[in-house]
Amino acid sequence: xxxxxxxxxxxxxxxxxxxxxxxxxLLGLGxxxxxxxxxxxxxxxxxxxxDIIKIxxxxxxxxxxxxxxxxxxxxxIIKDGRLVEKRELTLPDKLVNVLKCKxxxxxxxxxQELDHVFxxxxxxxxxxxxxxxxxxxx
Amino acid sequence: xxxxxxxxxLTTDELDELIxxxxxxxxxxxxxxxxxxxxxLATLFFEPSTRTRMSFEAAMYELGGNVISVTGAASxxxxxxxxxxxxxxxxxxxxxxxxxxHPKEGAALVTANxxxxxxxxxxDGGHCHPTQTLADLLTIWREKGRFTNLTIGVCGDxxxxxxxxxxxxxxxxxxGNNFVLISPEELKVPSYVKKDVLQQKGIPYEQTTDLxxxxxxLDILYMTRVQRExxxxxxxxxxxxxxxxxxxxxxxxAKPDLxxxxxxxxxxxxSVAVDDDPRACYFKQVLNGKYMRxxxxxxxxxEAGKIK
Numbered sequence: 497x498x499x500x501x502x503x504x505x506x507x508x509x510x511x512x513x514x515x516x517x518x519x520x521x522l523l524g525l526g527x528x529x530x531x532x533x534x535x536x537x538x539x540x541x542x543x544x545x546x547d548i549i550k551i552x553x554x555x556x557x558x559x560x561x562x563x564x565x566x567x568x569x570x571x572x573i574i575k576d577g578r579l580v581e582k583r584e585l586t587l588p589d590k591l592v593n594v595l596k597c598k599x600x601x602x603x604x605x606x607x608q609e610l611d612h613v614f615x616x617x618x619x620x621x622x623x624x625x626x627x628x629x630x631x632x633x634x
Numbered sequence: 635x636x637x638x639x640x641x642x643x644l645t646t647d648e649l650d651e652l653i654x655x656x657x658x659x660x661x662x663x664x665x666x667x668x669x670x671x672x673x674x675l676a677t678l679f680f681e682p683s684t685r686t687r688m689s690f691e692a693a694m695y696e697l698g699g700n701v702i703s704v705t706g707a708a709s710x711x712x713x714x715x716x717x718x719x720x721x722x723x724x725x726x727x728x729x730x731x732x733x734x735x736h737p738k739e740g741a742a743l744v745t746a747n748x749x750x751x752x753x754x755x756x757x758d759g760g761h762c763h764p765t766q767t768l769a770d771l772l773t774i775w776r777e778k779g780r781f782t783n784l785t786i787g788v789c790g791d792x793x794x795x796x797x798x799x800x801x802x803x804x805x806x807x808x809x810g811n812n813f814v815l816i817s818p819e820e821l822k823v824p825s826y827v828k829k830d831v832l833q834q835k836g837i838p839y840e841q842t843t844d845l846x847x848x849x850x851x852l853d854i855l856y857m858t859r860v861q862r863e864x865x866x867x868x869x870x871x872x873x874x875x876x877x878x879x880x881x882x883x884x885x886x887x888a889k890p891d892l893x894x895x896x897x898x899x900x901x902x903x904x905s906v907a908v909d910d911d912p913r914a915c916y917f918k919q920v921l922n923g924k925y926m927r928x929x930x931x932x933x934x935x936x937e938a939g940k941i942k
Contacts, residue, residue: 599739601737601738601739601759601760601761602738602739602740603718603736603738603739603740603741603743603744603758604740605738606738607717607718607719607744609717609719610717610719610744617830618830625826626740627740627743628739628740628741628743628744629739629740629759629761630739630761630826632826
């Protein structure tokens with residue numbers, strides 16, 4: 497299957513197979529006017545199978561979201577048809593308005609304007625906790 | 635340190651400093667009688683409280699300062715829908731330091747993030763209650779003379795008992811301590827306290843439902859109340875509220891130098907007859923709480939440049 501190369505835009509590559517749609521939703525790519533392609537289960541030399549997202553526009557992408565969902569992914573910035581930057585990702589220390597705290601006793605449950613902030617408390621097990629009530633994200 | 639939200643905001647050196655200051659206040663109260671002259675403490679209590687609010691207010695008065703107060707959400711702008719963040723910004727204009735109690739977890743952090751004066755968490759729902767822990771620590775220090783090599787039993791509501799979580803956090807920073815967690819199955823310590831504090835630091839602990847089986851080995855027995863206000867379901871509260879009642883008979887099995895502590899108020903988890911036992915420390919805890927709050931107010935106001 498062929499998807500045209502993009503001239504100016506962003507390619508999120510090496511996404512763990514099956515995580516592409518989750519990233520698409522969390523990054524809000526459905527709200528963009530430009531072309532966005534999701535390739536699922538592409539053959540990968542590194543991973544066997546992978547997902548790829550191609551965004552046909554130079555938009556800023558939230559690297560924290562990608563790092564949280566899939567720190568093994570790579571973000572490639574394409575300009576004039578050439579790869580100009582390749583960004584490696586890590587688990588972000590803090591996530592702002594990516595996850596929602598589900599604890600009904602948390603202050604975020606009643607203060608509508610408050611950012612939902614989670615911090616990485618256990619890197620090994622990828623545990624994030626709400627900074628307000630310490631509830632674990634799931 | 636601008637504010638105190640969680641007991642872990644204080645280093646162990648800072649805790650030592652607060653304890654030394656509290657001891658000095660106890661020994662030389664006159665020295666501190668004008669220390670906060672002309673300064674105002676705002677006590678914002680959006681949840682019922684007797685001792686914590688009075689303790690803060692007594693502390694500020696004994697330092698020569700003044701107090702302005704809000705009690706209950708119904709009598710404040712919160713009833714009109716004002717956010718905690720806006721309340722913090724507004725109250726900062728009137729006062730030098732804020733102590734806040736709020737039923738929602740994290741409300742004190744939101745206050746600190748928005749206030750321009752130091753903020754003290756006086757209890758945010760079931761989350762943290764660091765100044766109670768300061769009272770507990772001064773009591774342990776005065777009763778035991780050390781923070782190390784203690785077998786600390788905590789008994790009752792360990793799920794919603796914020797004082798327990800803070801105490802475990804604080805005491806797990808000292809060497810040689812181990813914890814005995816005594817509770818009904820439904821009110822066990824949350825997994826994050828076990829995993830992130832006890833297991834991560836390799837601190838020995840055991841969980842049990844049987845208080846009497848562990849009584850002989852305890853150096854400290856920290857009793858807690860099953861809190862009606864933490865339950866969504868009244869039936870669960872009624873079923874669990876009398877799980878543990880400490881009596882003079884049960885204390886016969888305990889060490890002669892056991893320290894029986896309780897953050898108060900008690901309902902019936904400690905029999906009134908225990909009050910006469912020299913091992914009962916819970917009313918000393920109340921007094922110690924006032925001294926530690928005095929020490930904390932002094933520290934925060936000094937660090938904010940509001941007093942010398």
